[in-house]
Amino acid sequence: DGGITQSPKYLFRKEGQNVTLSCEQNLNHDAMYWYRQDPGQGLRLIYYSQIVNDFQKGDIAEGYSVSREKKESFPLTVTSAQKNPTAFYLCASSEGWGTQYFGPGTRLLVL
């Protein structure tokens, strides 16, 4: 059963804490992406990776970090430098062009 999984579904962050969101895909896609979605708003690109061990900043990378050590995995860390982290985070993957397939999302809340 191919697809993209994200965990956890909900995540709570304390002030000053770094948290990591998981994204795994078994679609054998080369490219993976992280987006942030705020209520009633569109999708903003945080980071993307077109190949293992390589990634590029998107439009709103400040306060976030990523790694791409395996083709299947693209974790996102929300660092303490991100002052307004409350949002819905979406991971996606693609074969390198065109259609992106999205995971179910992680909702991050600040305590």
Add this chain to the structure above:
Amino acid sequence: QQQVKQSPQSLIVQKGGIPIINCAYENTAFDYFPWYQQFPGKGPALLIAIRPDVSEKKEGRFTISFNKSAKQFSLHIMDSQPGDSATYFCAAWGGATNKLIFGTGTLLAVQP
């Protein structure tokens, strides 16, 4: 040049009506235009997509119309149902980057 402008921001129709969502772009290098449907609390799902070499594509009750000269494309939902109530995003791909450029979304409500 990298923007995709989407309108309206929100739309209310009666069951059986035909909501129309419009998108416009500037970058003529874009060559793939997907539409996504997103329900509350879920990830977006691909609905239908079109390339600029065709002017219309239908999949079930969903139709994309594409006007290459005007650099505009639109989504029509025939015989809309309350279950179609969701946020719809248009997007465009192509050019120098490997990024999908999204519109700002349209919140559709279909009233019973």
